[in-house]
Amino acid sequence: MSTLRTEEMTLNMGPQHPSTHGVLRFVIKADGEVMREAIPDVGYLHRSIEKIAEKVGYHGFMPYTDRVDYVCAMFTNQGWGMACEKLANIEVPRRGEYCRVIAAEFNRLASHLLTVGLMGMDIGAMTPFLHALREREMINDLIEELCGARLTFNYMRIGGVAWDLPPGWREKALAYLDHLDPIINEFNSLFSYNKICVERLAKVAPISAEDAINYNLVGPNLRASGVNWDVRKNIPYSVYPEFDFEVPLGSGEWGIVGDAMDRYMMRIREMVQSSRILRQALKRMPEGPVLAKVVRNFKPPAGECQIRVESARGDQGWYVVSDGTAFPWRVHVRTGSFAAMGIIQKLSRGLMIADLVVLIASLDVIAPEIDR
Amino acid sequence: MEALKIYERVKERFPDKVLEVSEKKPDPFAAVAADAIVAVGRLLHDDPETAMDCLSNQTGVDYKDRIEVVYHLFSYKHHHTCVLKVKLPRENPTVATVEEIWRAANWMEREIFDLLGVNFDGHSDMRRILMPEDWPGYPLRKDFVEPLEYHGISTVRESPILRLDQKKKHEHA
Amino acid sequence: MQKWIDSLIARGDFGPHPSHDLVYAIAIAVACALVLFLVAVPFASVVTWVERRVWARIQSRIGPNRVGPNGFLQWLADGIKHVCKEDVIPEEADARLFKLAPYLVVLAFILPWAVMPFSSALILADLNIGILYMTAITALTVVGVLMAGWASNNKWSLIGGIRSAAQIISYEIPAGLSIFPVVLMTGTLSMQGIIRAQGWEPNHWFMFANPFCFVATIILFVSSLAENNRTPFDLPEAESELVAGFATEYSSMRYLFFFMAEWGNMFIAAAIIATLFLGGWQFPRVSASAVVMNALQFITFNLKVLILVFVSMWIRGTLPRVRIDQMMSLCWKYFVPISFVDLIGTAVWVAIWPDGNPIAGWVMLAFGGAVAVLFAWRVTYFTRLARMELYFHPTI
């Protein structure tokens, strides 16, 4: 019997494609619905932020950090602030740290809401996406009141934050958290526990702990593989040691440890933990200044340092080299999405095209963070 | 383990390959000879005392007289970190890849190649990653001059506002 | 209707010696056109507005509300917009097939209206194989969709078209098997015959006739969702994977045709279920006037259909999309065996109670009621959980 002659199909996915979260491109080698390989092609959103840093000075770079990862700009703000503070040995006032934690955790909530919503969108359910965005809007409203912007916050400064909490904001924030907790349960009933969702996500593209570490996955993606690592707990920064919260880990409850469902549930569980941190922070807010005294013409002593911040997309590394002038010599951001993109080619082998979409969404890849 | 202790361990093993251990604050680093980076990396990765199982960050810095490739290693087992550096000449900088030790190096080395022009020997996929394939030069080098146009597309937007003082200067000139 | 035309011919309204066949042909064409333009097309269009509104409410939005009262004329605006747009045919596409495909899809949407039993009298042709005709014709869509996917000369479209073919053909089987229990019970394939075999009371509907039919109803409903490419089976046009699947390269009027057919097919699928399992147009005999009765029956039938259409919109607003292999395994591993069990079970049931079991009707109805109560309780639970103020407004 003569065999049927088949041909490998090369598909181009992106850069304009609904589920590539920004502008990513994949060259897919497919055999029908099953992929042989998906080769990522990034760089469509490269804005040379690291080069800009060398030219705008330390204070002036703060608004640019918003653009490194515009979905959770507070963490990039914080990373840059912390790197400069470490270089110049500045201590942030305690109230400033609390403000940072509150803003950052709200931003984590907002970012995770977007991620879980996009997961819904990517597997074909529009409603969870809009429900998540509705909640995100409310957080944006809060953040807007806090710092005047909804997306590119530029809230933090070297040495603290630019604004204290506005009057009455704390009560609003607490009321919002009371509103959010049942909404997360409802979201789970609507989407997370839905049989179709579980079937779509469980057992898709599992990542072993060794692979996760070897490929330098960070944050929720790493924890989903069962590695107990959270910068907030393990290399404590800011005032995180003062809070009581858990680090959720991937359990493989629905399939294999480290599969897409674990990565997805990690975000849901982290939202619950963020809400816990926020409640504690809002209740224990100390009095005092929010901004340390930092000269306008900031010139840290020559040296270099690396800072790690637990952003919504995981451990974000800021490597800053200072030569003692008003401009940083070199700034490098090691972001979670960049590492996550590196593993997609390996994971994509043997997946279906529909699973690639799930894989991208579950790794929570955000294009600006990859390209910077 | 303290980073400095790790450097001493490496130095015990490769006395002539560790060129410099800096006390430079805030983060100390060890400069390693370019030809020894794979051996040192392998040592740090395999030694159960150090167990540097993660290449947390790899990047390059252009110091005008040299290019340094910086390796931030991290151990999820011991929760310690260390920084290695390799100093390379600016003309045709080449160093062996550590991709075989840490897979994460694949993309990071591509990025360094793309933005700083460092060649990584033995890398499986040495292509540009962020910039277009035909982009001239390496943008993160200090002497990089951005071309005024790329395929006929202007890369500059002239500012529609002009400072009066500059305008005057301009008119004088 | 034939008699009425015959009487018109006899009266000489069509000239002294008209060809009967010609007159019939014209009459049928006129009748078809009337049904299409008065029912089918407006329905398919208006339902887009309804769907968007329902969907919007489910998603805490408002939906289209600017064109006409509460946005009711949005469908008209969309239609005009589509007609005015440029019709792009890709250079590399197979132009003839590309142009033909939408017509086939629309054809598959138009033909079933011939046997649509709106009321006891309002039916174009009460074929003795009505239901068979219906299932056969609706499967014609697959030709159009596959053709569209192939002719676009776009790999994404092709994948969409192939998916659609696999899906529609697979789900024909459980759908067909779910129709057989009813045929077994009634012994007829005629739409009107099946409806007449049921009563207006819910316990006389075939859905509640026995447990097997209840399951068959659900399977038929889900299969019809799959055949119409509706969520959770919207794989052929999965917008997050295939951009727009087989319709990627289409624009303007041709694109409109695809979507009009999709929404119109919802009506047809719902009508099949309403006819087979929900008592069709059956209405208690409250008036002696045939006109009044027919009007009431028409309303009843359409109401049942619209409720089913609403459920399918609601499902679309709730569920994510399944993957292609899961869709296939759902069909072949679950629906087909269960349908066979249904068929055999009904056969046994009919052998035991040839005239049906009246107690079973009540029991099944009670079961359905219990499910509804449980559902209402869950809805209340979630409404309380979110601690949101209630807000009743039919249209906003």
Add this chain to the structure above:
Amino acid sequence: MGASGSYFRHIKDAIVTIFDGMAVTASHLVRKPYTIQYPDRIAVRVQDTLPFRYRGILDVDLEICTGCLACDRACPIDCIAMAIEKNAQTREIVISQFDIDIAKCMYCGLCSEPCPTGAIHHTTEFEGADYSLESLIRRFITEPVVAYKAKKGPEPDPEVAGLLERGMKYVDEWAQPGSDKPPATAAASAPKPAPAAATPRAPIPAAAAPKPMAAAPRPAVPAPPKPAPIPATAAATPAAPAASASPGGSADASATAPAVSPSPEDTTDAPAAAPAKSDNGGDPPADA
């Protein structure tokens, strides 16, 4: 057992979870939509509902602009172009140019942070769509104006006093380095000593302003804080000598010389840039 058990468990799971999901969506049919029908069907203009800190299109109150150039220097993308001249006789500062390129502005707020009087501030206006980039340039100066100078005693001109009060309120929103909150009352920002003594080509106003932007050669020692902050509303200052540091934000270095603008991407260098309508054809300040 296992296989058949999982077969029926799948069916059960599917029915139960889909049932619940449908209940959630059904419950949304009786909830209020969250949509705001911007721009027409809303009770209040969106601009009026935005918080005070909202960073919308920049506006400048020239009446209280001290001409200190702090905003110009703080801008990381150089979208502010300002030119001042010094009148040797009257020792007044004349502002001859104040242009802001709204198209380029990234609304970071770094310019309004160091402003001593709150003259440059973000409004809640955000509707900036226009047909040309040129029309997005806000030219605030039509003819050179004399910069504001803090008066001894309360501000005599009621109009300016009102503006100053608003400006001070805006300035107070910003966290004052090292100072204890709360912002609105502390009046940390009390009347900033205006550009009093200034030498030509070294606009010392910057030095006197609370947050001088000038480039200090090294992190400077904080200047001694000025005692007794005065309520902002008074808008008066005991004629602080220029040399003395400002009351509130004394943290910053007292600078010596104006810095070069820290932004190297000075696109204004581009020759032949700027059609530069010589006559203020620009739009009036975005103030709706």
